[in-house]
Structures are given as C-alpha cells and as structure tokens.
Amino acid sequence: MTDFRQIENNLKKEAKRLLEAGEVAVVLAYGRGYDEKHPMPFAAKAIAHVESLVFNEYCNFNMARYLMRYPWGTKIAIAAKAADSRAIIQLVQEEKVRREDLVIMGIPAYGMKNQKTNEVIDSKTTGGLYNPVIYDILLGEEIHGQKIISPYEVLAEYEAMDKEERWAFWKKEFDKCIRCYACRKACPMCYCDPCFIDQNKPRWADKAPQSPGNMMYHLTRFHHLAGRCIDCGECSRACPVDIPLYLFHKKVAKECEEMFGQAAGMKLEDKPALVDFRVEDSDKILE
Amino acid sequence: MSRIGVFVCHCGLNIAKTIRVSELAEFASTLPDVVVARDYRFMCSTPGQEMIANDIKEHRLDRVIVTACSPLMHEHTFRKVIEKAGLNQYLLTIVNIREQVSWVTSDIEEGTAKAKALLNGAVYRARLLSPLSSRVIDVNSDVMVVGGGIAGIQAALELANTGKKVYLVEKNSTIGGHMAQFDKTFPTLDCSACILTPKMDAVLQHPNITLMTYCEVSEVKGFVGNFDIKIRQKARYVNHDRCNACLACTEKCPGKGIAEWDEGLVKRKAIHIPFPQAVPQKPVIDREHCTFFLKGKCRLCEKVCEHKAIDFEQEDTFTEIKVGAVIVATGYNLMDTKPLVQYGYGKYPGVYSALEVERLFNSAGPTAGKVTMRDGKEPQAIAILHCIGSRDKNNYEHCSRVCCMYSLKFAHLFKEKTSADVYQFYIDIRAAGKGYEEFYNRIIEEDVKFIRGKVARVAESSDEPGRLIVEAEDTITGKFVKLPVDMVVLSPAMIPREDSKDIGRLFNLSTDKYGFFMERHPKLAPLATMSEGIFIAGVCQSPKDIPDTVAQANGAAAEALTIVSREKMELEATTAMVNPASCCGCQNCVRVCPYGAPSFNYEKGVSEINEALCKGCGLCASVCPTSAIIARHFTNEQVLAEIEGLMEF
C-alpha cells in the first residue's frame, strides 16, 4: 500500500492540478483539524486551500455526504476510499449527482482508524474492500494480496444470538439514543430534508428520546437504507453514544444482497433494490 | 372537532344475528366526536338512507360512518346519499361488519367485540378524512386506432360514422390484415375479400378517417382525453400524392422480394403493392430488395413513372396528433413452427402452415387458387394437424380457438378442389359458435377422416420418396397410426405480434405471459386496459374468430366513444399528490410508478404528479421516504390513525 504521506502528496498534487486547470470548482477531501488525530472534511475551492489538505489514518469521513451541497452540475473532485466510492455510485444511481460532473480520486487504503477508539476499522466498515470500486485518478497503488474479510463476518455473533437476547441487546442500544440525528446527518445516503422523523403530518414518532420513538426512528431508517447502505460506518462513528448502527445496516445489506442479488453502490447501472423488482423474485424472501 | 354520525345496519338478521347492533351503536356514541349513533334494520333501504340524510342536516354531521356490509357492495350507494345531503362523498367511511364479521363467526361475543374494534378504527380514520373533488379536464374528441386489420377497420368505421375524427395507423403498406389473406371464411364459406374489401374501401373514402399506412406509433404522451401521439411515416420512396396507381412501375421493376402477403410462397417486385385490392392501391419500394438501393443503379421505376412520383430521397417523417382515446388492435402472428422439428416444417416441402394453405386456395394467391404443392403436383392425401404449439405445455398453453374451425374449412376446400383423402389429427374439436357445430357435422359427412390423437412426428417415407409419414396414436382405438400422405397442414398457435411487448410499453399496457394485452377485467372490462382511455380489440387481446373480433371492435369503439363524446371529463379523485415542501428529490416515485404519473421537475428539484395518469394505488406514497407524497383518501395519517383505532380495544 502507498503510505499515507505519499497519498497526501498525491492528493495535493492532483487537487492543485484540477483546480488550476479549472476542471473542477471544488475538491472534496480532508483538511487539517485541531490536531493530527482530528482531521476534518474539507472543501478546497482555491489553489490556496490545497496546502490545508491532509491524509492520514483518521480520515474516515465519507465525502460523498457533501456532494449534494453544491448546485446541480458543479464540477467536483472527490477523494474516495473503497466504501466512499460505493456511496458515489449509489448517488449516481439515485440521480443525485451526475457521473460526468465528478472526478473521483480513488484512495486504496487499509489500516484506517476510528478516532475515538483508535481501533482499525477495515474489517468492520469498508464493505470488505480496500480499493475504490470506481475512480478516475488513483492516489495510491491498488492493494492486492491483503486478506479479504467478508463484511458480514462481524454479524455472526449477533445472528447466533437468541431472539430474546438480540432484542435485549438492541433495546439497550436504542434506549441510549439521544436523538441528535448525527447518524442520519453523517450518512451519505440520508439526504432527505425533511427526514420522515421530523414530519408533523404524520408524526411517525415522538420527538422525545424514549424507547418507542427511538425504535421507530431507527427501524424505519434501516428500511429506508435497505439496499442503499454502502457500509461506510459513518453513522456509528458519528454517534456520540456509540450505538453500533453499522451492525444493523450490515445485516439488512446482507439480507438484501442475498434476496435481490445485488449489493448497494457496486454498479452505476443498477437500480436501488427497493424501487426495483424482478418478476422472478421468489416468495421465499417473505419466509 | 369532527361531528361524526354512526349508522349501524342490522341487515335483517344477517348482521344482527351475530352482532349486538344496539350495543354497537351505544358504544359508538361514547366515542369522541361521535354526535349521533343509530342502528336500523336496513340502512340501504329508502328509510335508512333518509335517516342518514336527515341526521346530516339535523346534527350538522361532517363525517358519516355506515357500519354495514362490505364497501364493495354499498359504498357507492351511501356516497350518493351523503352527497345528496350536502356532504362530500369522500367523508363517508364504511365499516364492513357483515362479510368480515357477522358472516364469519357464530359467536355473538366475538362478533360484537370485533365490530367495536373495527368501528373505533373507522372513527379514528374518519376524523382525518378530507373532502376530495375530482378535477375536470377537456377531452379531445378524436380517436386513434392502431392496426388496420378487420378489428381496426371495423372500429374506425364505427367511430367515423358517429362523426368522430379517426386516425387509423397501420404499419404495413395496406390495411386488411390477416383477413385479407383468407380465401373463404368459416362456417358460411363466404369469400373473405368480398366482405372485407368494401370495408377497406369505405375507410379510404371516409371523410372522418385519416388513413396512415406504412406508419408506426413512436411516442405516446399525455393521458385519457389528451393523448399526444407521435407517428413515424416510414419512407415509401413513392410520393403518394403524385402517384395515380397506374402500377407501371411494378411491371418494370427487376428487384425481387419475398411476397409477405403470399406467406413467402412466391416472390414479388421491390416496388409493389401487396395484393391487387390493397388500400391504398399505391406502391412502396422495399429498400432491401431494390436494385437501386442495393447497387446504386437502375431507377427503372423512376423512368416509367409519368407522374414523377418516385422519390429515392424520401426519408421517414414524423407527425404529431392529439386524440382523446386510443384503440389498439394490432392483431397476431402464427407461431413459427420451424423449431418444432418433429413436424418437419421447413424441412419437408410437403409441410405447410395454415396461412400458406389459405393463399393456395385464394384465387389471387400464388397458384391462382389451384391446390398444387411446391413440387407442382396435386396432393393425393392430406393430413391436417391441430394444436401445433398451442394447448401445449412446452409452448403455448392457450387454445387458439379458431384452428378447429379453419381446419374443417380447409378439409372442405381440399375436398372441393382436389380428390385427395383428407385426415384431421385433432385433440378434440371445439366448435362453439353460431353454425359451427353444424359445419362440423357437414364436414364429417364429406368423408373427411378424423383421427383423435396428437401427431408425434412427421417423417419422410422410406418407401416412397417425397411422401410423408404422419405418426400418431389414435386415442380412440388406442392404436399407433402411421399414415402416408403428400401434404401436411399445420395449425400453429396464434400468438401476439413479435413487437407486442414494445407496443405494451408504448401505451403502458400490461401483457400476459404470452404477450397478449391484458384487459382491465377479464369479465367486466374485457376491452378496457389499465391505462385509462386506451382500449384493446381483436386477437391482440386473445385468439378469437372474425365475428368475435368484429364484436370487440364495435365494443371498443363504443367504449372510446363514451370518452370522446364528452367535452369534459372527471378524473379520479383518490390520486396522489406531492407536497413540494417535503420532497427530497429522491425520485423513488418516478422509478416505481407503473403509469408514469410522477415526473421530476429538475428546476424545482421536486417530483410532480400528473393526476390524470394516477390510478391511486399509493405505491409512490409508500416508497416516499419523506412522506411528501399524499395518497389521497389513504394518507399516511389516515392509515396510521385507523391502525391506532383498531388496536385500541
């Protein structure tokens, strides 16, 4: 793997080139935060900004989250690690951005770390991938030979739980929720404004952070992301109370992949699985 | 807040037997917002209706709940009642306590308890109902008929005769369809051309019909009453305005093409009219076989044409028309039997397909009406094989309905024109139709031999070269038959046109598993489709004979007329709408709607729903993540409230 310092240099070089040539209006990547361990999502719009770009093992942010903030048709360069590239594909499928407006700067990487826990997140939330699924430029060499771990491997423990035990587990987790909505706001797929949970008509759930409303919010959100979640894990990292949302999303993604034969954000030409059907879908999926 | 009236029907004892109706009414009166609750023997009777109407006035009710039979029975009745009393009809709620409570239990405790729960759900829902009004739109009075076979011709003429302007669109260079290929028609044996050509001519002459041959529909937009249709006029390379139909060109032309009209039994010229009575009787150039187009030299037709009608520069052109209704009558094909290798079609020259035989009998056909085979000989023994590809699990399960009858007709004509022995291999003879059974009996008496059994194989005779052996099990005698014949006639399955799926997509029609267009209801709306304002007639819907086709064509014309004879029409009120303030622009609705009702407004970044196209299924509302789509009469709020009410007690 190309080392992070080199990737950072390449990122700066490419960002500079693209901005200089006027090929893009903005480069979405990572910038300096208040310390090394806390880089920030960063939008470089001028050559002067390029120096602030960084890349290190804490640059987890899924920059696809910010794509929709720019007017339709803005030319954007975006740094994309494996999961991020899937988010971009998914957004192209959903016509929220156009492929031709994007310059995807792929970053093959492993050893990325969770800032809060310092834990390496590769096996948990990168969809089992190290290389971006799609890119225009690579900022480092493609990674081959690294052990591929199924993204669904972490689920085994929870799938093996008895349903009572699993209910207790989730109830406890969801009861912690303070309804700050960092999960949905950090999610590149949660671009709805307003979110269903903010609706007044109908009021799907109470606003207060209590069990029933929390449950309604999270379960419905899992459904809304079914077949769309690209397993970047941003929801869980954003959560101030560390609810392992990624586990539930993974489970739904796994089921969707098994039932519909398609994983989210892998092919530009796919249609999101829940607004699609095949006549030959089996009734077995309902069992 | 709301003022709800609840009316509980006894339906004689139908309901009252297993539900304590007065207790139910009493229970209703305890529910919030219910200002009056009554029970009565027959709510649907005149006194019952009057009771509701009076209470609406007296108690200033703004919601009415009728607790009675299924809404599928009397919703309409009670809607009328409250509408008459001044309430919007959508403020009615029916609680189904007969079909879904009193008739499915014998326990009065259970029945009463369930009825209460259902009624409570209805009260929750009723509070949130809002009055709906149908939108009124202008209706274009013109009609387009697609397909110029007998169905299309008949429908076009019927409509034109009522004074409506009709566009008849046909993809071939002439109208007439398959019927124009036939020689005689069963069971009356009258000459097909004799009854069809006057109609074809009438189409051409009719002031209200715009005949568009050699045309295809390329785009359909809009909705009932207001379709915008784009039609592609394929290049004919002959200027029909100049052509006087002298047909001198067709004589000189050196190009040879396959005569589709004669089922490819002979060749025709590159510049041609399909058959002598074609309408319009003006030629077109078949580009694929034209010497000029192939080699860049020739232009003989141009030279002989006195009216300078030949135009090699011609290109496809597009016309846009607006119509209020559409009739699709695109007809059928016969199944290609070559893949059914056991019957040897295409391998043995003695094996014929039914339509080829029609042309052999026809005096305008390749043999001028004489039954001579490809080798020029007259057959001595003929086997007619029924159900080729149809009634066959491996191919088409459906019965093609007309094969039995035309096979009998063939037998008669063979007997009339040759001295051959004629054998019918059939599964069973289906002769349900006026005069059909009689015709069958007549053919039996004409010394036609009937062998009940499906043919397993047609093989070449090893003894007599050129002869064919038909192998079958005679299921009556149980014996295996090996019959030597000269000619084998196959009656292939009638199947949809090869492009029926494309046409379906174009007009938003669904097709069944074979590709036949789906009617809205198999019994009660056999000519309407799921797309409002688009009707189907003839074999494109399912196999049928000429009388049925004509009857359907008339029916479709009448259906179309019910639309275009109105100046304005009301649209469904229970459609979906978008609350733009909540739309997040995900376009899920656009992706899922089977009717194309939602579209995305890129400028505003929100979806919009064309209510004229909406059928109110509510799919878009459930895939809308932000609840921006409001499925009128089944809004999220209303459904959630009903669920809450149902779960309370």
Add this chain to the structure above:
Amino acid sequence: MINKNPYIPVPVEITKIIDEVDTHDIKTFRLVFLNKDDEANFKYLPGQFAELSIYGKGESPIGIASSPTEPGYVEFTVMRMGAVVPGTVTSALHDLDEGAKIGIRGPLGNSWPIEFLEKKNIVVVGGGFAFTTLRSLINYMLHKDNRKRFGDITVIYGARNPGLLLYKDELAAWEKRDDINSIITVDKGDEAWQGREGFVPAVCKEVAPSPKNSVALICGPPVMIKFTLPVFFELGFSKENILTSLEMRMKCGIGKCGRCNVGYKYVCSDGPVFSLGELDELPRDF
C-alpha cells in the same frame, strides 16, 4: 406546586366564530374565560399575542384582535396555515364549533407602545391578514375613554380583493365616524365594489400623511412592507416613528425556547412590536 406556570394554558370557551373572508380560511374566534381569575389575570394591550392551545394538536401563537376596552372576551383572527399540508393547530381551530373549549396562554410579548403613541397622530397601515393587532389598537384608541389621548387617526387598509377584507362591519362603521380617517382599498375590485382600487403603497403616497408628530404602524405581507416603507421615508417619517410587528416561528412565547430570535432579540418576548430603528440594529438575515 408551581403557581402561575407560564407553560400551562387556561381554559376558554369559543362563544362566537366569524367567517371573515370569501375563501373561508380566516376566522375570528371570540373566547370567554371559564374561570374569572384567569380572565382577571389576562390583562393585555393591543399588539400582544397569546398561544392558543388544543390538546393533542399543540399550540399556535396568534395576535390578539380584540381591544382590552371590550371586556368579557378576547378575540383572535386565525388563518388556516399551510399551502399543501394544513397547519396542525390552525386547521384544528378552524374545525371547531362554537361552544368548544380550548386553552389559552398569555398575554405574551410587548404591545404597541401606547405611551409613546399618546398625543401623536397615528397612521395605521395594514395589508390583508396582517391587520388583526392593528384592529385591536384602532378599537382601543377609538374607545370613548381613550380617543382624546391620541391625535388624528388615519387608517389605510388594503386587501387583494373585497372578499378578503377583514372586519367588514367595523370598516363600514369607521367610515361613518369623523374621528378617524379610514381609507380602504383593494388591489382589484369586483362588480359590487364601490370603494377605492389600488395597492397600499400607492394609496399611502396619495394620502400622504404628514410626518409631523406622527407615528406610522405598518403590518402586511413582505411585498407590501417593502414598497410602503420608502413611501413613508419619503414623506419624512423617521425610523423611530415607524413601527411594525414581526412574525417568527415561536414555541414557548416567553423568550425561553430559543427559536424566534432576530439577532439578540427574541420576537416573542422582546417583540413582536419593533420600530424600524430597533430593527436596523438587528441583522436582516436570521
């Protein structure tokens, strides 16, 4: 127990509902307190508002349309909100009948500055629905005990069409009085309309009230305000002598919940009435 908890509404009964306009989306509700104490505690001045409350639906802040000189009741003119999806509380209010009981919490906010207005000539400019608290003020000033405390009163009130004018009976009564100069205008009249036609800013220009010892109180839709203000500046009104009443999304109504701020001012507790001079110190954008 907490006494006088400001978050708890007191019960009132709707004794009268007036359907104000042709479009039936504006109604005036007359409310009578169920408890005498509550009525005594509800001391208000024109320009204040209250939270009308329906249990199960929520609360909505509404300007008080009646004048404190009319004892025994308070009136609120309520528009059914929401273009596509109706506002929860306002539409629930509109569905109520006379005799229904609801909650009320208030009075809230500041008022039209009565002391400041005294001895001055008052020019009241209103457009469409935004006339409710101005009506309160006019009726307050016209009351026989109060009239002499104020100078000349000029009222310029406009609506898009005659059917959309509020308080039609009162407008007619004002026309007949000689201690108030009332000018009613509509953007577009109908066949029956005998009055003036023209947009409010143009009418103001025409009427040209003198700025001398005068205060203008202007409420209306944003467009109207936008074009009316220059007219008054041109006439020589200073920013301190032009007052308006702001609208913002409010919840608590007592300056606690933190959402209705314009700059450092809370509209609900520091307002809703501000002079243009005060507003100038606040950001134009929120």
Add this chain to the structure above:
Amino acid sequence: MSFEPKILGIACNWCTYTGADLAGTTRLHYPQNLRVVRVMCSSRINPSFIFRAFQLGADGVLVGGCHPGDCHYNTGNLYARRRLAVTKKILEFAGLEPGRFRVEWISASEGNKFAEVVQEFTAQIKELGPQQKLKIEQLQEKA
C-alpha cells in the same frame, strides 16, 4: 380468560379484501382476532405502518395482496414483496419473533384460503403469546 390476540390485517382492495368478503359470503368461519385495514394495493403499505402497529400493541400483522403477476396495478405487489421482505428481516434482527409478521397472496376468489390463513395465523400468534417487545405499554412519562 385465554389469550385473545389483536391481529392487524392490511389487505389490498382488489384481491385479499375481496377474498375476505368472499369468505364471508360463503360463510366460512374463522377466529375474530383479525382487524383489517383496506388499502388500494399491497404496495401502499409503508413499513412504518407495521412497526407502528406492533408499537400500538398488535400481536401479529398479516398483509394480504394479489398473487404476483395479478396485481391490479400491474407491478405493485412485486415492489411490495421486496419491501415487506426487508421489513420482516428488520423485525427479525431486532429480535421480534419471525412468526408475528406474515405476507400472503390471496386472490379475490380464494375465500377459503383467506379463512385458512387467518385460522392458521391466529393459532400461531396464540402460540407465541402476547407481543410485548415493541408494544408501548402506556404513554411514557418521566424517564
């Protein structure tokens, strides 16, 4: 008293609801625990309806639609099948008993199937006992 579950049914207007009517017309008796909401198409069903029903105390939820291919709106139930399948998986992974949620295709002519399904499903829910996981016991007051 034995446990009498509350079961929510959501039925499409054209097939299952009509099928349920047919069960009535042919006087097929079945348990009275099912309370049916009529929607125009099974595709109208928002997954949150089902979550909400369980929160409101439904012991089981039965969804009925036209057989795939027979949808009155052509393809509605094909979308519904996918969406409801996901709903089911979510409920299961959350820890709800899988047997509490069921989707059945019941045509307008299958009154007997309707009655059988209700019979069977009711028995199954009785077996499972009251649903207490998602149910909101009462409006939550102080945390």
Add this chain to the structure above:
Amino acid sequence: MLKKISINKISELAAALMDKGLLLAPVKEISGYNFVEIKDPKQVDLDFHNTIASPKAAFFPHKEDFIKYETGKPIDTASVVALNLPPAFLFGARPCDVKSFEIMDIHFNASGIVDPFWKQRRETAVIFGYAFDLEKPAQPEEFYQTLGIGAADPEGSDVFMVKKGGDLLLNSVTPKGEKILAELKVLNEGKAADKKYYEEYIKKGKEYKTRSMCLEPGAITKKLEDLFYNTDFWTRVSSACISCGVCTFVCPTCYCFDICDDTLFAQGIRRRVWDACMFTDFTLEASGHNPRTHVYQRLRQKINHKYSYHVRKYGVISCVGCGRCTKHCPVNIDIYSLIEDAMKA
C-alpha cells in the same frame, strides 16, 4: 467546613446522599461517563475526566412533561404534571459545568418570565463541584481557561471537592453546602494539612493550562457583528458541518427546546423536549417558509448565539469552554478554532 473521605469509600457517601434524596453522579457507561440517577451506590465512579453529556439535564431534562390529558374529555380534566421534587444532589460536576448553571440561571431564572421547572430544580439541588485532576494534562478540546474558568474554581458549587491522593476533600462553599456536610456522618473532619492542600489546590487551579486565547466578550461580539454578513467566512467554517445536534445536546449552555403533544390512543401529554438550532426544521414555519435553510446560517446562529447575542442580551458569553462540542463533533469542527478564526478574519 472541610471534610474528607477515602475515595474507596465513595459508595458509602453515595449511599448516605441517596438516603436524603436523588443522587446524580458520574457513572461509567458503555461509551463513557455520564451523570445518571444513581440506583446502586457502587455505580458512582469518580475516576473520570469529564462526562459525555453535560450535567445540565439535572435541571433541564431532555424531556419535561407539562400537562396530561385525554382527548375527547373536557378540557378541565387535563392535569398539570406536578413537580414535587425531592432534594437532589449533583455530585462531581466539574468547575466549568458548574459555571454553566450560572449562565443558564440568567436565562431561565433571572430575566423576564421565570421558568418554574429550572427554578425549582436549582433550588432543591445541592451541587458537589469537583476540581479537575491537576496532575493530569487537560484534554486537547478543552479551553475553559479562555473563558476565565479555572480547573478548580469552587464558585457556584455548594460543596467543592478536591482529590488528595486516595482521599476526597469536601469543602463547603455555601450555607446549603455546610448544612449537608454537617449532616453526612460518613465524612471525617479535614485536618489543617488538608485545609492547606485544598487552598493551594484551588490556587493552582487558576494556573492550570487549557487552550487559551484572549477573549473579551465585547470584542468578540463586535467582531461577530462585523462578520455577520460575511457569507464566505461562514460558508468556509461550516463546510464540514453536517447540521446534526450533537454539539447542542452535549453542550452545558444550550437551552433550546420544542413543545410538543405526544399521544397514544386517547392519552396525551404536552411536554417540552430539547431541540437544536442545527436542525433544519428548527425555524420551519407552518407556512412552509424557513428563514434558515443553509448550514452556514445555522452554524452562524449557534456561534452568534453563544458569543454575541448572549453577550448583548445577558452580558456574558454562553460558553464555558468544556470542549464537549468539539470532542463529540462527528466532523471535528472545533469551536475554539472557529472563534480564533473569527477574531483573525
């Protein structure tokens, strides 16, 4: 009055406090420490730096019920939710958090209409402030020094606590604190050496370093007023902001709330729930109009509210430099850097 107790006997102290009323104290949860109502005295764990959420919920809970009612019933059957609180002990609040209560007091208690819920909770509570451990360095996010708050400031607490080796020294700051210390039999008397240690500790606390800059309320207010229309600035600093509510929910001085009616069948409760100015629907009006549609507007509101509006309205900056918003921000927006940026802009 100075008392002491061995830290490993802290659960005895907790038990003694629980006998007298509600005890809110730091507890180690899965993801970190938080103030929770103690059910078991053994839960209390003082080995923390600071909690995830601020202790403001002790006086301003995330959810507060106002009225209970039944729909369809007469309006006078609605009942006001009684607020009869037993005495409460907030145990272990850090000086910066204690300072936040004073700031919130101005808003809820000392200006305009008094918020009865805040008032009563404040009055019935005894605050046991707890000095930061001066031996350990400050967290990188913290900057309370900037706001003039020391790591061991006893002001605002009723009792102030300092760690001395394995002991906890408890000193009364207010009469209320003195009274409770006198009542707590589990405590031992502090010695003269303890007294000296305590006083020096408080003094040392003033010097304790966190991130710090010179921040004069008038100057930052002025600066932010000048910057208000500088959309470029606000767009730049908000470019990473995802508009979630984490910063406001963990903040000790954010007080925005929403009032809503929650219903189940016929029961209903009107309550207030925390809200956040970062949410898109915060200012959404019933008409559909929303004056703050952009992320930058919302972040600008939040920063201005704390550093400008609050100063103009109440005279103090509404921030205590606890650094929670920075620490928990999913995209690492640092309010300190932002203010620094603004001062330089």
